[in-house]
Amino acid sequence: SIIDPLLRTGYHFQPRKNWINDPNAPLYYKGWYHLFYQYNPKGAVWGNIVWAHSVSRDLINWMALKPAIEPSIASDKYGCWSGSATMLPDGTPTIMYTGVNRPDVNYQVQNVAYPRNKSDPLLREWDKPSHNPIIVPKAGINATQFRDPTTAWRAGGHWRLLIGSVTGPAHGVAYVYRSRDFKRWTRVERPLHSAATGMWECPDFYPVEAAGRREGLDTSVSGRRARKYVLKNSLDLRRYDYYTVGTYDRRAERYVPDDPAGDERHLRYDYGNFYASKTFYDPAKRRRILWGWANESDTSADDVAKGWAGIQAIPRTVWLDPSGKQLLQWPIEEVEALRGKSVTVKDRVIKPGQHVEVTGLQTAQADVEVTFEVSSLAGAESLDPELAGDAQRLCGARGAAVEGGVGPFGLWVLASADRQERTAVFFRLFRPARGGDKPVVLMCTDPTKSSLNPNLYQPTFAGFVDTDISDGKISLRSLIDRSVVESFGAGGKTCILSRVYPSLATGKNARLYVFNGGKADVKVSRLTAWEMKKPLMNGA
Numbered sequence: 001s002i003i004d005p006l007l008r009t010g011y012h013f014q015p016r017k018n019w020i021n022d023p024n025a026p027l028y029y030k031g032w033y034h035l036f037y038q039y040n041p042k043g044a045v046w047g048n049i050v051w052a053h054s055v056s057r058d059l060i061n062w063m064a065l066k067p068a069i070e071p072s073i074a075s076d077k078y079g080c081w082s083g084s085a086t087m088l089p090d091g092t093p094t095i096m097y098t099g100v101n102r103p104d105v106n107y108q109v110q111n112v113a114y115p116r117n118k119s120d121p122l123l124r125e126w127d128k129p130s131h132n133p134i135i136v137p138k139a140g141i142n143a144t145q146f147r148d149p150t151t152a153w154r155a156g157g158h159w160r161l162l163i164g165s166v167t168g169p170a171h172g173v174a175y176v177y178r179s180r181d182f183k184r185w186t187r188v189e190r191p192l193h194s195a196a197t198g199m200w201e202c203p204d205f206y207p208v209e210a211a212g213r214r215e216g217l218d219t220s221v222s223g224r225r226a227r228k229y230v231l232k233n234s235l236d237l238r239r240y241d242y243y244t245v246g247t248y249d250r251r252a253e254r255y256v257p258d259d260p261a262g263d264e265r266h267l268r269y270d271y272g273n274f275y276a277s278k279t280f281y282d283p284a285k286r287r288r289i290l291w292g293w294a295n296e297s298d299t300s301a302d303d304v305a306k307g308w309a310g311i312q313a314i315p316r317t318v319w320l321d322p323s324g325k326q327l328l329q330w331p332i333e334e335v336e337a338l339r340g341k342s343v344t345v346k347d348r349v350i351k352p353g354q355h356v357e358v359t360g361l362q363t364a365q366a367d368v369e370v371t372f373e374v375s376s377l378a379g380a381e382s383l384d385p386e387l388a389g390d391a392q393r394l395c396g397a398r399g400a401a402v403e404g405g406v407g408p409f410g411l412w413v414l415a416s417a418d419r420q421e422r423t424a425v426f427f428r429l430f431r432p433a434r435g436g437d438k439p440v441v442l443m444c445t446d447p448t449k450s451s452l453n454p455n456l457y458q459p460t461f462a463g464f465v466d467t468d469i470s471d472g473k474i475s476l477r478s479l480i481d482r483s484v485v486e487s488f489g490a491g492g493k494t495c496i497l498s499r500v501y502p503s504l505a506t507g508k509n510a511r512l513y514v515f516n517g518g519k520a521d522v523k524v525s526r527l528t529a530w531e532m533k534k535p536l537m538n539g540a
């Protein structure tokens, strides 16, 4: 079993102990970042859900406060589930969240809470006004699948918010509710959007700046700046978050994805372990920040033995890619303040079948940035048309240990000295698919050799990288944190978070390598690895 304290993360968000899941109502107020999250005060499995609360000056060093929202009224007596924050025009933050109001079935209603003392920058106390619940499921709505209100946005005298649900057997749906006074909410008959994906949990909906511009927009921004919107849903059935980019017609209260097949293509924030995510607008640095939850991949018996389960991914800045077709994501710049000792490798050619260790620093808790260069794409493998559209299956069939043409090349992280244990984060190139002219770039995380412990969930995670690799260059960044490997391909086009639990490659015994499992030379143009310090983490 896994009770090695060296597997506990160092700089990813975690409380001192117990179970955590969804990030809730992230917000910035009077110089402090707030994060609330789903939390079981009584143990390391899901249950007894309250809103735990932490505050930070920099989104990296965290101080735990007492839970902000706990069951206390009829409409949240059996659980305070996920929700979001909205800033009212006078600067008051409000929280809207789902309450479970029946013991026998998970009957869901929506509640609101206000800060008791607006002059407290830490927003320690929250009041639930007597007009709760503010939204209840009426006829035609599945009351047991009706939850996770979004941040509300305002235009033309009306507030609007979304609630995730399902209609019929399997249509994910985002209902729109409108209000003038934030108290009485009425449903707009037609939902904002829906698709045949199963239940939509934790919807998120926000405007983005013009393609390629990194600046974020407040959720209520309208007019010319808010030409494009992002709609994200968390798929209960598949346990991942997907999004589309599209346009929002405020009058009709409808959202239309730009890509008509967007709801089938399933662009994901992250192709690994990342769920129930939520963004917020940070007015201090004018950016939109994404929080997402990563659960454990060990057994729940292990979680009980460890006394903790679940982390939040490193907050990511999100913005629209220059192509306008997808988002880019990058770890918030503040994480770089944790960088300590570093080692740089330059212009190092890795021959076919070779691996090179990056020595001179500890890498159990590290940040690695690397740029690879392949001299020729001529030897790239051809793509099996059966697998061409399915990154996950493609990588499952051609994992890190399967020799390729150009690639697999990348990093072995959290590796033991004998490399028996290693987690591979890598790229593999394929000749252009039929009809295409660009080589197909696959990014994978292969944890199948990550641990000698046999009782782990070790799925291979993969996504395609929509990048022009004609100059032969591609970059990779990995945030390594003891039992987390969080990777960003091609400047944040494709991201993969994976949980691994080495038995040998822990603490000082964790090593870092660059490997090349293809038939063509690969050059490391530049690699820098930094040891990462431990921030203040909720008193742990």
Ligand code: DQQ
Pocket (backbone or CB within 6 Å): 021, 022, 038, 049, 081, 082, 083, 098, 147, 148, 201, 202, 234, 276
């Ligand atoms: N988790 C919450 C729900 C949400 C789900 C309950 C997503 O509100 O739909 O803990 O992980």
